[in-house]
Amino acid sequence: xxxxxxxxxxxxxxxxxxxxxxxxxxxxxxxxxxxxxxxxxxxxxxxxxxxxxxxxxxxxxxxxxxxxxxxxxxxxxxx
Numbered sequence: 001x002x003x004x005x006x007x008x009x010x011x012x013x014x015x016x017x018x019x020x021x022x023x024x025x026x027x028x029x030x031x032x033x034x035x036x037x038x039x040x041x042x043x044x045x046x047x048x049x050x051x052x053x054x055x056x057x058x059x060x061x062x063x064x065x066x067x068x069x070x071x072x073x074x075x076x077x078x079x
Contacts, residue, residue, distance in 0.1 A: 028062035 035055045043051065064070045 025062060025065040028058065028065045032058040032062050 032055065035051060035058050039048070039051050039055060061070070061074060065074070
């Protein structure tokens, strides 16, 4: 009986993890969407290169967050 309770609690914790990870990664997704929306507007060549670089960095951070592999300096994100 106790093992069944422990297993059900463990299953609930594992099932709730993706929603927690999604909430934790929302600030990174918002940053990525901001940069992508700026890319859709008109811009100069120099600004375009800078925005592409920012998009690449934002996507990389979001992906690392989604896969739970963020560097330590990004672990505590306000949001």
